[in-house]
Amino acid sequence: MPARTVYVDLDGTLINSDLLLESLFRLLAKNILYLFMIPVWLARGKANLKHQIAARVELRTDLLPYNQQLLKHLEEQRAAGRRLVLISASHQSLVDQVAQHLKLFDMALGSSPSENLKGRVKLQKIREISGAEDFDYAGNERSDLPIWQQAQTAIVVSGNPGLSSAASRAAQRITVFDPEIRLGPAMLRALRVHQWAKNLLLFLPLLLSHQLANTQLVLMSLAGFLSFSCCASSVYLLNDLLDLEHDRQHATKRTRPFAAGDLPLQLGLIATPSLLILAFLISVLLPWEFSLVLLGYYLLTLLYSFYLKAFAIIDVLLLACLYTIRIIAGAAAISTIPTFWLLAFSMFLFMSLAIVKRVTELENLRSRNQQQAHGRGYYASDLVPMTMLGSASGFMAVLVFALYINAEETRVLYGTPEILWFICPLLLYLISRVWLLTNRGQLHEDPVVFFTTDRNSQVVALLCGILVWAATGSWR
Incomplete structure (x- = not known):
């Protein structure tokens, strides 16, 4: 007697994702104007929508978030002589790509332009292949219940106890793979x-x-x-x-x-x-x-x-x-x-901090011996000039602040604006330190977030606040 065939769903089961949405987002990233075509394609049915999207995008199936726990189980089943069939409501071309990448399945079935392979339609396809033979089925949602009702073993890939309970009532046996996602x-x-x-x-x-x-x-x-x-x-x-x-x-x-x-x-x-x-x-x-x-x-x-x-x-x-x-x-x-001063100061300062992010990425690029940042217009060779531009922009912000201290409107707000001069070395320290840490490769986060969480930066911010308060003359 031949071993039971194991039919495996793709979206939410074999992968922790959904290929229709993956390809849709990929299409919109390619050209946002495709957004207006979605209702037109959908009007002719969901199967047509999947076909139209799949015809316009290419997905890196090797990068998909596969369910490693289920994959290990399937490899064990294949080693035991079980026949594995990948069957999914995703478009046939995408299902084929996944099957070719994994090299695990004996057959791969997906939706066509006229047929959406889901629920009872999928069950009918399984019966066309298996006939009256017993089979196991791996799925992850309530639309799979009709299939589990006729399966020998329901393989439930879900942390939903309600779904597991329903599957246990439907099938003769049940195996649960809980992704344990919080x-x-x-x-x-x-x-x-x-x-x-x-x-x-x-x-x-x-x-x-x-x-x-x-x-x-x-x-x-x-x-x-x-x-x-x-x-x-x-x-x-x-x-x-x-x-x-x-x-x-x-x-x-x-x-x-x-x-x-x-x-x-x-x-x-x-x-x-x-x-x-x-x-x-x-x-x-x-x-x-x-x-x-x-x-x-x-x-x-x-x-x-x-x-x-x-x-x-x-x-x-x-x-x-x-x-x-x-x-x-x-x-x-x-x-x-x-004020003009505030806007000018912020533009130079945040230009410097924005470049910090790019320099950090270029440092990582160089450490991996790669030449160009993926999806960016930068090369590893841009590291030195970007560092110079970022440092210069940061010091320009301090210069703007120094000029602001002598501006006429400053004397309207501050009784003793001369005290503000003590803020300049504090700003120079902050900017110099963040660039020093960046070039050491020790800054691994957004610089603005770094400033709000770094102890030294917090102390400097407190001192600046005290100096601003002192400059107002409120202490007199």
Whole structure:
């Protein structure tokens, strides 16, 4: 009597991802205008949608987040003489690519332009192949229940106890592979909550206008902070979804939740627009100028994500602008106008910090003996000139601050502006130190986040705050 055939689903089972969404995001990253074609293709059925998308994209199946626990089990089954069939609702061309990469399956079946191989349609296909013979089936969702009802063994790849219980009632035997994914911590990592520290820049106009005692303005700044944080997290999620393939080839980004398969892509598809809507709902509580700045920030970020981040120098200039826009938004939230000095200082400072990120990436590139950054316009040979540009920009920010001390408007806000001169060496120390650590290869994170978590930087920030307070003359 021949051994039972094992039929294996692909999306969410063999891989911790969904090939339809993977290929859709890949298509949109290629050209966002394809977004308007999706409803047209879908109107002729989901099978046609899969066919149209698959015909326009190429996926690196070797980079997909495979379920290693299930793969090991399948290899053991094959070694025991079991026949393995990969059967999926994904398009046939994609299923074939996965099968060719793994070299594990005897047959690979997927959806065609006219047939969506899912649920009872998949069961019918299995019966066409196996006839009345017993079989095992590996799946991960409730649409697989009709197949498990006729399977000898239900192989459930899910941490959902309700699904496992339903499968145990349907099949004669059950084997469970729990991915043990903790959605909460993974979602927090995807939202980049630690990056919200950048949005503390929205409080800078409030701080510099010396109105911290005004409760209403503090609450307005807080609302602006929450709005920008939701918007930023929406952008982070969108970037992660569009850059899945690039992230999986990156030394550190490959551990991001979506790239690593720790979060279902469907969750990202829902959370991305939801966070953006929430951001603009919060912005309604603030002056209309804030909503306008928020919209400009979002559009500029999209422009960066889809196009401009591939261009050397332009990308860091744009990043510096995005930081500065946060300050402009903070001013709009409390109906003030940021000064020329503040905007000039922030542009030079954040240009320097943006270049720090690129230099760190180039250091990693050189350590791996690679010549060009993937998806970027930089080469390993750009390390020295980028370091020079970044250092110069940082010191220019200190020069702008020094000129501000002697400006006429400074004497309106500060009773003893001369005290502000002591801030200059502190700023020089901060900028020099971050560049020293960068060139030593000791800075492995976003420099803005580094400043908010580094003990030395915190001490310097406290000293600067004390000096600003002293310069106001409030202590007299």
